[in-house]
Amino acid sequence: MNIDSVKSMTENCPIARWRRKKEARPAEILDAALSQFVEKGYRATKMEDIARAAGVTKGTPYLYFQNKEEIFKAIARGTFVANLQQLDRLADDFDGSASALLHQMVAHWWQEVGCSPSAGLCKLMIAEAANFPELARFYFEELIAPSNQLLSRVLQRGIDSGEFRAVPLVHTVDALLAPLLTTMIFSHSFGQLPGCCIGSTKDPLGFLQDALDLVLHGLKNN
Amino acid sequence: MNIDSVKSMTENCPIARWRRKKEARPAEILDAALSQFVEKGYRATKMEDIARAAGVTKGTPYLYFQNKEEIFKAIARGTFVANLQQLDRLADDFDGSASALLHQMVAHWWQEVGCSPSAGLCKLMIAEAANFPELARFYFEELIAPSNQLLSRVLQRGIDSGEFRAVPLVHTVDALLAPLLTTMIFSHSFGQLPGCCIGSTKDPLGFLQDALDLVLHGLKNN
DNA sequence: GATTTAACTGAATCAATATTCATTAATGTC
């Protein structure tokens, strides 16, 4: 193929081969990178995988980010779930029973976090904690610890009001969180493979509600 | 340093620089590889990391295994938790209440799986499921699905005998497994970082017992 | 519609690390 034919091909091409999108690119690249990282892991994801998933070629991500590690960090910082604040407010404003509040919180969490890309980030951080200890600590201190605090507060309120019996607080908080965690994690690993599904994969929200009911029934003061 | 000095150093060396261990090497290498893979992930682990952790140099693993991938596969197949059979037998032979049986099973599981290297493999498979789909399916079919089955049977027995109320079986099984999974996973990620500990990290067995008690209390037929 | 700007491409480069293999040395045998 000679220069002329290439030229004419290009000139005749009815649609552009690519488009300039200075504003949208960074977000597109981060979205693509997150899903690739979650699927394959950080190391196994090639820059070209990210580029292809974002609909660009492998040079383009470097126009917007220093390197692969900076992409990872940008994701971890950016996908940050400011959502906790909403849950905090929900808990403060709510004036029904602690059980009803917990149901609301789980529903809200599923909607905003559990079934969102944030859930994938959570799995990713678990897998990469040892490779990015600073980020992992950030994530722990800004997300995991406060989540525990919040749940702890709600639980304590229920105990104080006599709605719940006096259970070991710390362990109970973790027990309440466990179904949320496994749902996120499982749905981003085995859950992706055809045929590898368990109860919680088919109907995540239903599972979360049932698991919560079970524990709440166990918390009842009678 | 000339040839002679090297020679004399070698000759004077009071202890051998290495030992021949044809029989023991494969297991040593697999053990080392498992802990490295669990810590850093499959891709981020260098063959030299594995060799160093096994106390050999980087050529040695290749005397016993084709390549890195074969090491991973050998681990996944070999670390296989034949332990399920023991749990199966435990369940079949037990003649106390279903609650007591579940407590026994959890204690046994923690001892044999939860705090063993198998737990690390579990975290690893979760992270690598998409990169090794065949292995992941094997793992799912041979381990996860049968575990679910077993728990399901025990639960059903408790329901049939009137010990438990009639709960949605599938979701309840997953709810029972969730604390076990989070304990394994968490202790091999954030749990490794100094200061990043939650209730279940400090006293895993205590947490598992408390979480089980909570759910059992919720299962009670009253 | 010609000119300018800068977003985007992708072949070329470079670095990291997987793998090989010629050499060395531990151990068993005579």
Place this chain on the structure above:
DNA sequence: GACATTAATGAATATTGATTCAGTTAAATC
């Protein structure tokens, strides 16, 4: 204690994939 055998070493090589940058082209401006 010399010899043969073969496990183990580690420098050399091959491969993979991250990063660069000279050239191309979409789109803004005049």
